[in-house]
Amino acid sequence: MASSPSPSSPPAVAGISDNELTAIYDFAVLLTREAGQRLAEGARQRMQGTATLDSEEKDNAVDIVTKADEDVEAFVKQQISTRYPDHRFLGEESYSKGQSRDYLVDSEAPTWIVDPLDGTVNYTHLCPMYCVSIGFVVGGRPVVGVVYAPMLNQLFHACRGKGAYLNEDKLPLLHSPVPPLPANAPSGCIFSCEWGKDRRDIPDGNLARKVESFVTMATERSGKGGRGGMVHGVRSMGSAALDLAYTAAGSFDIWWEGGCWEWDVAAGIAILEEAGGIITTATPQEDGTVPDAHLGGRLYLAIRPAGPSDTETGREAQERVVREVWKRVAVLDYTRPGI
Amino acid sequence: MASSPSPSSPPAVAGISDNELTAIYDFAVLLTREAGQRLAEGARQRMQGTATLDSEEKDNAVDIVTKADEDVEAFVKQQISTRYPDHRFLGEESYSKGQSRDYLVDSEAPTWIVDPLDGTVNYTHLCPMYCVSIGFVVGGRPVVGVVYAPMLNQLFHACRGKGAYLNEDKLPLLHSPVPPLPANAPSGCIFSCEWGKDRRDIPDGNLARKVESFVTMATERSGKGGRGGMVHGVRSMGSAALDLAYTAAGSFDIWWEGGCWEWDVAAGIAILEEAGGIITTATPQEDGTVPDAHLGGRLYLAIRPAGPSDTETGREAQERVVREVWKRVAVLDYTRPGI
Structure with missing residues (x-):
């Protein structure tokens, strides 16, 4: 079991203890991985010819939603509401079904902000650059983030005060030392x-x-x-x-x-x-x-x-x-x- | 040992028996994988701070060569010339050092055409979309190709008459059945x-x-x-x-x-x-x-x-x-x- 933070160090996120934050982070990583595996399983079924793509247009022909978006969002929402019933939830697909384009993130309430499938166009073409994106926001600021691209086997994850990683590798990838930006930037970038x-x-x-x-x-x-x-x-x-x-x-x-x-x-x-x-x-x-x-x-x-x-x-x-x-x-x- | 092709089926590539072609294909896959692992090892050393990038400009500030390009090309060239001394070799880095921009592929001689590091700019930034590219050309036509992106764990490979693959998955990825192109293309593409x-x-x-x-x-x-x-x-x-x-x-x-x-x-x-x-x-x-x-x-x-x-x-x-x-x-x- 993780030791308690020393009394002299304030929690990294106001109102949430270090142990709570660690539990939220671990949960977010597992949940994002499971959601990504569901996307990958849908892709695998299409490759095997046992499933077809079920998609429809939203605003125009390049703005689309698939059944995978909706199924994965429903799964993620159910998991979060079971584990953290007091937290708010904002997901792309449930939001997009509403008429409002208002900004709904309450600066007070801890909120999960979820894109069940970012890069939907890529997913429909089995182009590997698609992912699940799950963020946890407190006081209007993202403090936990997990982005998982299953077809690339790339799981990016971070929690405030605990570092950022690509799978097991610390970010930025070049960190011994972190390179300066080019003197003549944007050249070299x-x-x-x-x-x-x-x-x-x-x-x-x-x-x-x-x-x-x-x-x-x-x-x-x-x-x-x-x-x-x-x-x-x-x-x-x-x-x-x-x-x-x-x-x-x-x-x-x-x-x-x-x-x-x-x-x-x-x-x-x-x-x-x-x-x-x-x-x-x-x-x-x-x-x-x-x-x-x-x-x-x-x-x-x-x-x-x-x-x-x-x-x-x-x-x-x-x-x-x-x-x-x-x-x-x-x-x-x-x-x-x-x- | 592979069985000989039946006398009724001509070889897929003129002048090269099916057994020879299979051996060349197997060799190309192993060689490309080894070359890619050398690139990945160079990247890993930079991440660990035990090596730095050694690069210089060619035509302008965005046209660059690294020591990795040159080292990997030398390795690949040496492996090929040992195994197939009668085959020709054309590599990006050895070609670029010459003054000629002539097209040097002899339509008669079997030729290996090698880019030891495609996506050099990506490699310098540890952006994952870099690869080793090794092609084998007969009669001016590419008949074996291997492209390996080690940071994405994507090995693409094909040999004429034997199918094309991403790792173990047959290409195109959607092949049961292969989807038609959109009726209103380029829309949908x-x-x-x-x-x-x-x-x-x-x-x-x-x-x-x-x-x-x-x-x-x-x-x-x-x-x-x-x-x-x-x-x-x-x-x-x-x-x-x-x-x-x-x-x-x-x-x-x-x-x-x-x-x-x-x-x-x-x-x-x-x-x-x-x-x-x-x-x-x-x-x-x-x-x-x-x-x-x-x-x-x-x-x-x-x-x-x-x-x-x-x-x-x-x-x-x-x-x-x-x-x-x-x-x-x-x-x-x-x-x-x-x-």
Whole structure:
């Protein structure tokens, strides 16, 4: 049995003892693994020809839900409500069935935020970059996160104060020591971004603004009127939860995205922050200050964990990279009530 | 010991007996696995802080070579020359050190075409989408291919006449039955593409033409003057060899790319074709005919394996999708001597 924390160390999460938090973390890991195995079993049955895909469209032809999403969410919700009847639950599929787009996370109540299947398009094609994402949020902040991609055998997990891991490996993967960010960032950085579901052909619409931003990040430094970012690589995997987990790992240096929701990011934010990464808004801030991202803000910019250099701390370097990205990206338009 | 093929069945590869081909295939699988484990060991040492990355630029800041590339290529070349001294060898790193950009694959001699590390940028960041790619080419056609991504535990392998596999799973992953391509493709398709290393800010340059093509593929059907493709998703992993392997698996439906070289694609083409996929040129053909891709042509369009529908064969559907892609993409400019 774990020893009690010493009286001098306050609990890592207000209102929850260290033993309670450990139990929640262990439960979240087991639950996410079991949920992911259910997804993998569904995939295996389709490979064996004993099951077919049952999917339908939501907002448009690229916004879909499968029976797997719904079945796994029902399983996860039932497990959580049995074990923690006093905790709140927010899941993508039950939320999406409602008409509201309000932000429903109560800053007081401990809340489980669940995406039973992130990367649904990948799942329908048996493309391996799909996952279960389960976050546990207290006071509006993700403190436990588990992201499991069963087809990649990658289980990312973290708990505030207890470190972040990919399977057994500590995150970031390079941590002896954690490398500083490049002095000429965003050059030298892998830039992760997603095309998303808003495909409308509108002048100055989100698709046009995203692509303009991607191109500026990719172009040689002298290009785009001197705004070119010459990033090391541009990557799109089709899963926000995995994008955040890869940023926590240091596999990606920068993730910039608009349009996803709290269930896409809650677990990933817990993993990223525990690994030492930061997350702020995708929208350039005129005064250059770097606010914490709002969990439901739908606009995110994440920077990987960073060690110090001779001239700056890791945090200073992360904020420098945030500002370098902001110089090169457009303002995206994803609004929701009350945020 | 394997039984000899019956006298009535000609060998799958001209001039090479079935027993010889099986031995070459087995050797290729073991060699690729060993090479990948060497890459993974290098990554593990960096994670443990017992080794650092040793890399240098080639053509520009995003075109790099690491000591791992060179060490693994030397190992692979030595293994092949010992076992098959009469076969030719073409490796990315030894080729790149020369000044020539000529296409060196002799259509007569059996040739091993090796990329010791595809996805070098990913490897430097410990981003999992890197691999070893080993192809065996006879008469200018890839007949054995092995692609191994050790950090994903994904070993793709194929030999002409013997099927294609991801680890133990037959490709395409959905094969009972193989699904037809969508009637309204490219809608419903995952589109794989790469930003590449040519980042020059030139009006109508390769970067601009690529991005214009990506955007047309992604935009709603009514958009871009009715040319919008509304693909299901746009993915960029940063490894041509893995892109082809994922297309063979059916995880991607379409891969369109310009600028890579024969060592990036030789193994992947063997896997793709053995799984039932096709590969042609990225450049739209005015008469609509679908030629086989030239191994050294640097311009590729791959379509996943496809089953028949009520109205067309799988091959007819693949050629239909090729033509639908060609309607939406620009002509890229990647030339080389003699092709």
